[in-house]
Amino acid sequence: MNSDIINSVSRKNDSELLYIVNKDRHNYPEEFIETAINELRSRGIDISYPLADRTDDVEDEIELDEAGKFKRFIHMVVDMIIIISIAIVITMGLELLFGLKNGMAILDLIIYPLIFVLYYGIMENKFQRTVGKFLTGTKVVDYNGDVPGIARIIGRTLCRLIPFENFSFLFFQDGFHDSLSKTAVINFPKK
Numbered sequence: 001m002n003s004d005i006i007n008s009v010s011r012k013n014d015s016e017l018l019y020i021v022n023k024d025r026h027n028y029p030e031e032f033i034e035t036a037i038n039e040l041r042s043r044g045i046d047i048s049y050p051l052a053d054r055t056d057d058v059e060d061e062i063e064l065d066e067a068g069k070f071k072r073f074i075h076m077v078v079d080m081i082i083i084i085s086i087a088i089v090i091t092m093g094l095e096l097l098f099g100l101k102n103g104m105a106i107l108d109l110i111i112y113p114l115i116f117v118l119y120y121g122i123m124e125n126k127f128q129r130t131v132g133k134f135l136t137g138t139k140v141v142d143y144n145g146d147v148p149g150i151a152r153i154i155g156r157t158l159c160r161l162i163p164f165e166n167f168s169f170l171f172f173q174d175g176f177h178d179s180l181s182k183t184a185v186i187n188f189p190k191k
Helices: 003-011 014-022 030-042 069-098 103-126 131-136 150-159 165-171
Strands: 138-142 183-187
Touching (some): 069 103, 069 165, 069 183, 103 150, 138 150, 150 183
16 A cells, blocks of 8 residues: 555544545545545544535635734744855855855855755755754645645745745745645644
8 A cells, every 4th residue: 555645544533534444435546445444444433424515615624723913024044044044154165165255155155045045945856845844833734734745845945935935924825935836834732
């Protein structure tokens, strides 16, 4: 059995799985449906679903416990301190090794953007978290509450390069890097 399917199914709550098995099964491969049924049975849940109060034209929205703006601000500050520190150390190393005189120009044009993209891309793809998110007990998920794929993480990371993107939180519920990549940052209790 595919471990990605098992992981995806195990992260869903009972009502999500019941809805998928009973109402939305045409959007999932049969292996996923079988795994979902087995998961529900292992949780001791009857797979029949009270559908009388539901209509086909109403889609369920999964409620995510999204991180607040204060936590998001903490992420930004912590992660920027780390990124800038790494970029400065690399720039200073290049200046020493190669005798560069315009280290700050190289830092601004090449090193900082490269470290920025690599830091967010690698951390959020591998761990669903950056150091700032580890500190606040949050993680990145897609709108279904699942682990976002590499394409979403790359999109999310590149959206961060939009000028003044950090200020998009002041005017919108989510920042551009969330809304454009269809991802969210949720509270994830530490175990």
